[in-house]
Each structure stands twice: as C-alpha cells, then as structure tokens.
Amino acid sequence: xxxxxxxxxxxxxxxxxxxxxxxxxxxxxxxxxxxxxxxxxxxxxxxxxxxxxxxxxxxxxxxxxxxxxxxxxxxxxxxxxxxxxxxxxxxxxxxxxxxxxxxxxxxxxxxxx
Amino acid sequence: xxxxxxxxxxxxxxxxxxxxxxxxxxxxxxxxxxxxxxxxxxxxxxxxxxxxxxxxxxxxxxxxxxxxxxxxxxxxxxxxxxxxxxxxxxxxxxxxxxxxxxxxxxxxxxxxxxxxxxxxxxxxxxxxxxxxxxxxxxxxxxxxxxxxxxxxxxxxxxxxxxxxxxxxxxxxxxxxxxxxxxxxxxxxxxxxxxxxxxxxxxxxxxxxxxxxxxxxxxxxxxxxxxxxxxxxxxxxxxxxxxxxxxxxxxxxxxxxxxxxxxxxxxxxxxxxxxxxxxxxxxxxxxxxxxxxxxxxxxxxxxxxxxxxxxxxxxxxxxxxxxxxxxxxxxxxxxxxxxxxxxxxxxxxxxxx
Ligand code: B12
Ligand SMILES: Nc1nc2c(ncn2[C@@H]2O[C@H](COP(=O)(O)OP(=O)(O)O)[C@@H](O)[C@H]2O)c(=O)[nH]1
Ligand SMILES: [Mg+2]
Numbered sequence: 001x002x003x004x005x006x007x008x009x010x011x012x013x014x015x016x017x018x019x020x021x022x023x024x025x026x027x028x029x030x031x032x033x034x035x036x037x038x039x040x041x042x043x044x045x046x047x048x049x050x051x052x053x054x055x056x057x058x059x060x061x062x063x064x065x066x067x068x069x070x071x072x073x074x075x076x077x078x079x080x081x082x083x084x085x086x087x088x089x090x091x092x093x094x095x096x097x098x099x100x101x102x103x104x105x106x107x108x109x110x111x112x113x
Numbered sequence: 114x115x116x117x118x119x120x121x122x123x124x125x126x127x128x129x130x131x132x133x134x135x136x137x138x139x140x141x142x143x144x145x146x147x148x149x150x151x152x153x154x155x156x157x158x159x160x161x162x163x164x165x166x167x168x169x170x171x172x173x174x175x176x177x178x179x180x181x182x183x184x185x186x187x188x189x190x191x192x193x194x195x196x197x198x199x200x201x202x203x204x205x206x207x208x209x210x211x212x213x214x215x216x217x218x219x220x221x222x223x224x225x226x227x228x229x230x231x232x233x234x235x236x237x238x239x240x241x242x243x244x245x246x247x248x249x250x251x252x253x254x255x256x257x258x259x260x261x262x263x264x265x266x267x268x269x270x271x272x273x274x275x276x277x278x279x280x281x282x283x284x285x286x287x288x289x290x291x292x293x294x295x296x297x298x299x300x301x302x303x304x305x306x307x308x309x310x311x312x313x314x315x316x317x318x319x320x321x322x323x324x325x326x327x328x329x330x331x332x333x334x335x336x337x338x339x340x341x342x343x344x345x346x347x348x349x350x351x352x353x354x355x356x357x358x359x360x361x362x363x364x365x366x367x368x369x370x371x372x373x374x375x376x377x378x379x380x381x382x383x384x385x386x387x388x389x390x391x392x393x394x395x396x397x398x399x400x401x402x403x404x405x406x407x408x409x410x411x412x413x414x415x416x417x418x419x420x421x422x423x424x425x426x427x428x429x430x431x432x433x434x435x436x437x438x439x440x441x442x443x444x445x446x447x448x449x450x451x452x453x454x455x456x457x458x459x460x461x462x463x464x465x
Binding site: 003004006007008009010011012013014015016017020021023024027028030031032033060061062 | 135136139140142143205206208209210211212213214215217218221224225230231232233235
C-alpha cells in the first residue's frame with residue numbers, strides 16, 4: 001500500500017517483499033543506488049532493525065541515504081531512533097501524503113544545488 | 114555542479130569501479146540511467162576493452178515466471194562459480210511516472226550473495242521491453258567483469274523484441290496460460306527466440322504448448338531456409354542483412370534449431386538442462402561466427418542510438434530552433450502552415 005502510494009506520487013520504488021533481513025535491505029539499497037530506504041516494521045523489532053540497517057548503511061558507505069519507515073512504533077521509540085540518526089518514522093494512522101511530503105522535502109533540502 | 118567537480122566525482126567513481134567495488138558499479142549505473150552530464154564519457158572509458166561477458170536475455174508475458182527462472186538459473190550458475198549481473202526491467206506507470214519494481218521479490222534467495230549484482234530498472238516510457246539505457250547498463254556490468262549478465266525484460270506482451278539488442282542468447286519464457294503457439298508467432302517471438310522455455314511445467318496444458326511450439330518451429334524452419342539472417346528479429350535482422358551484403362560472403366552458419374524446454378522455476382526442474390542448452394547455443398554462436406555478426410549488428414544499433422540522441426539534444430537545445438518551433442505553432446494556428454512546412458524551416462536551419 002505504501003509502495004504503491006509512492007509509485008503514484010512518481011517515485012520509482014524497488015519493492016523487495018516481506019521478511020527482509022537488514023543485510024538483504026542494505027545489499028539491495030546499495031546495488032540499486034537508492035536515495036531512500038523505507039522500512040515497514042510491524043513486528044515490534046524496530047528497536048533492533050532500524051539501528052542495524054542504519055549501521056550497515058554507514059558501513060557500506062551509503063550514509064547519504066535517508067532511512068525512514070513506519071509501523072507500530074511507540075512515541076518514545078521514535079524519539080530514540082531519530083536521536084540515533086534514523087529519519088522520521090510514521091506510526092499508525094499516518095496519511096501516505098505526509099510520508100511522501102516528508103521524503104520530497106528531505107530530497108529538496110539535501111539535493112539542493 | 115561545475116564540470117571540474119563532476120569530473121572529480123566521476124574519477125572517484127571510476128576508481129571504485131575498476132577496483133571492483135559494488136558501490137562504483139551501482140553509482141555508474143545511476144549516472145548512465147539518468148543520462149547525467151558526462152555519462153557518455155564514462156561509458157566510453159569503461160567500454161574500451163570491448164564485449165567480454167555472456168549476455169542472456171529472458172523475455173515473455175508478465176507472470177510467466179521470468180524473475181523466478183532468472184533466480185533459479187542464477188543459483189545454478191553460482192554453483193559453477195560464475196559471477197553474475199542481473200538487470201530486471203519493470204514498467205513505469207504512464208499516469209504518475211512512478212514505478213513499482215518487483216522483480217527482486219523473486220530473487221530474495223540470491224540477494225545477499227556477493228557473487229551476484231541485481232539492478233532493477235523502470236522503462237520510463239520506452240517501449241520494446243527494455244529501459245532506454247538497459248543496453249548501456251549491461252555494458253557497464255560487462256566492463257565490471259561479470260562472467261555472465263542475465264537480462265529480464267518487462268513482459269508487456271507484444272513488443273518485447275528489443276531484448277535482442279542486449280543479449281547474445283534470447284530465452285523466451287511462456288506458460289500454458291499465456292496462450293497458444295499461434296499467439297507467440299504473431300507476437301514475433303519465433304523470430305527472436307534462441308531457446309523456448311515452457312515454464313510452470315507443473316500446470317496442465319504444458320505438454321500441449323510444447324507440442325504446438327515444436328510444430329510452429331518446424332513450419333518456420335521450412336520457410337526460413339532462404340531467409341536465415343532473419344533469425345534475430347526485426348531491426349537486428351535488417352542490420353544483419355546489411356552486414357552480409359557489404360562483407361565478403363560469410364560462410365553460412367550451420368543453422369541453430371530452436372529447442373523447446375520445460376521448467377518449473379519453483380522446484381528447479383529442467384533448470385540444469387536449460388543451462389546446458391544455453392552453453393550449447395554459446396558454442397554454436399562462437400563456432401558459426403554468429404556472435405561476431407550479432408555484436409556487429411549491436412554495435413550498429415548503438416552507434417545509431419548515440420547519434421540519434423545527440424542530434425535530438427543538439428537540435429532542441431538551440432534557441433533558434435525553439436524560436437522556430439514557436440513560430441511554426443503560431444503559423445499553424447493562424448492557418449498559414451502545416452507541421453511539415455514548420456519542420457522544413459527547422460531542418461533548413463539545422464543542416465545549414
Ligand atoms: C496485516 C498484518 C500482518 C501481515 C503483515 C503484512 C505486511 N507486512 O504488510 C502479516 C500476516 C505478515 C503479519 C505478521 C505479523 N504480525 Co501482524 N498485523 C497485521 C495487521 C492485521 C494489519 C497491519 C497492516 O498491514 N496495516 C496496514 C498498514 C498500512 O497500516 P499500519 O501498519 O498501521 O501502518 C501505518 C503506519 O504505521 C505507517 N507505516 C507503516 N509502514 C510504513 C512504511 C513507510 C515507509 C511509511 C512512510 C509509513 C509506514 O503508515 C501506515 C498507514 O497509516 C495488524 C493489526 C492492525 N490492525 O494494525 C497486525 C499486527 C501489526 N501484527 C502484529 C504481530 C505481532 C505480528 C507478528 C509478529 C505475528 C507473529 N508472531 O508472527 C508478525 C510479524 C511479521 C513481520 N516480520 O513483520 C501485531 C503487532 C503488535 C506489536 N507491534 O506490538 C499487530 C498490531 C496485531 C496485534 N494487535 O497483535 N501481520
Ligand atoms: N506453479 C508454478 N508457479 C510458478 C513457476 N514459476 C513462477 N511461478 C509463480 O508465478 C508467479 C509469477 O512469477 P514471476 O517470476 O514474478 O513472473 P514474471 O512476471 O515473468 O517475472 C509467482 O507467483 C511465481 O511464484 C512454476 O514453474 N510453477
Ligand atoms: Mg518479473
């Protein structure tokens with residue numbers, strides 16, 4: 001659903017499917033040379049998954065990519081993850097328009113000039 | 114970004130590329146795919162050593178199992194310790210310009226293998242089953258040093274014939290559900306196929322499709338004897354005919370008779386046999402000299418592509434031409450001209 005919303009907003013979305021390990025995600029992100037990595041974590045494992053992907057991206061020399069996502073993530077965890085350098089995270093009830101606007105804004109500020 | 118900064122960036126990128134770093138390849142592909150300034154120089158630099166890799170294309174209707182089969186085939190090649198590049202093309206939505214590239218979903222089992230590099234591409238409005246720069250991306254992978262590159266086309270059905278411009282061996286993947294052999298003939302698949310695969314062999318109807326395809330191929334073999342160069346598709350066929358009339362009469366290659374195989378991409382049944390057949394085709398390509406013909410035909414297409422693209426760019430970026438375009442539109446709307454008269458004026462200026 002999120003992926004097709006981004007497609008409809010004119011993005012090229014590489015959809016990898018469910019149950020990706022952080023290694024698979026980072027490998028795909030590097031090979032596809034993407035601008036943004038967006039993860040949906042509904043399992044409650046967000047506090048390990050997001051930091052691990054962030055770390056692997058940094059190791060792969062891909063720290064210029066925005067890591068964002070959503071799922072069922074409590075406020076406090078969102079704050080903590082953002083402190084660790086993860087981008088904005090979208091909890092239940094998010095409108096996809098907000099997420100798209102956020103990514104567009106990020107792109108405009110980081111790729112200006 | 115100014116030209117020096119860009120060329121520094123490309124130097125850094127090329128260093129990574131020639132050091133065999135995946136990041137260098139990934140970024141080079143982005144530069145080429147987006148036709149960023151300097152992309153032609155970049156290609157020129159990396160292509161200097163000429164084509165080395167074996168290129169295998171997979172085409173066929175959507176849902177036929179191309180991605181699954183590519184994954185199965187890639188797994189098999191990895192057992193032989195080949196290093197592989199994979200390019201998978203999916204369609205761009207004509208409404209939003211966005212795309213959902215889903216071929217990786219079927220390739221999850223191989224997606225962390227460091228011996229395989231997978232790249233998804235969106236068609237971005239180009240017809241023919243490939244993206245505008247898929248051929249260039251295959252060239253990059255070639256230069257990067259992969260033993261083999263697998264190309265999966267988009268699979269929209271009728272107009273998949275461009276794959277011949279990117280591959281030495283074209284595998285056409287059909288399934289019982291995709292219709293009968295007559296439809297395959299109408300779609301021009303008989304001309305481009307080096308190997309037919311009936312996938313989903315577990316489904317009813319597979320044996321019938323195999324039989325129909327074999328019959329259709331026999332019919333074709335009868336009528337194709339005077340017309341052997343047509344073997345490899347529309348444009349390419351034309352280009353190859355030209356080659357033949359200008360070159361000294363090449364030794365006619367022993368014909369390749371197109372085999373029809375069956376596979377089940379989910380259980381790997383028939384996949385080993387497919388690999389053997391691809392190898393046999395390779396041997397035939399090399400022994401008959403056909404590979405050289407195909408590479409020449411491909412080179413001709415590529416030169417034309419570059420010239421076409423540059424001509425278009427040079428033409429439309431000129432202020433004069435833009436002015437003439439606007440004037441032409443005014444004339445037409447005032448009833449004083451036609452698109453032809455306006456184009457004449459523009460061409461006159463360009464060719465002066
Ligand atoms: C469908 C579903 C599944 C599907 C998931 C399919 C998929 N990944 O798309 C399947 C069957 C696989 C599944 C499995 C599991 N599920 Co489940 N699942 C649900 C269910 C019913 C709906 C979730 C859903 O897809 N909603 C639709 C999405 C679009 O909405 P959303 O999640 O609210 O997302 C919004 C925001 O979070 C945000 N967002 C979400 N992702 C992203 C990504 C990006 C990039 C952005 C920008 C925004 C964004 O925007 C969305 C729109 O507002 C919920 C219950 C519920 N009603 O919420 C349980 C639920 C999420 N599942 C739950 C659980 C426990 C599991 C499992 C762990 C079960 C198990 N033991 O195996 C596994 C985990 C699988 C995994 N690794 O992720 C719990 C989570 C509890 C928790 N976190 O504490 C829930 C809440 C059910 C419950 N009440 O127990 N589940
Ligand atoms: N039964 C069966 N299903 C298959 C086989 N190969 C692929 N599939 C399924 O067919 C669907 C489409 O496969 P995919 O590889 O995405 O097809 P593509 O669109 O041609 O790339 C998926 O659900 C696959 O699991 C096969 O040999 N047998
Ligand atoms: Mg596919």
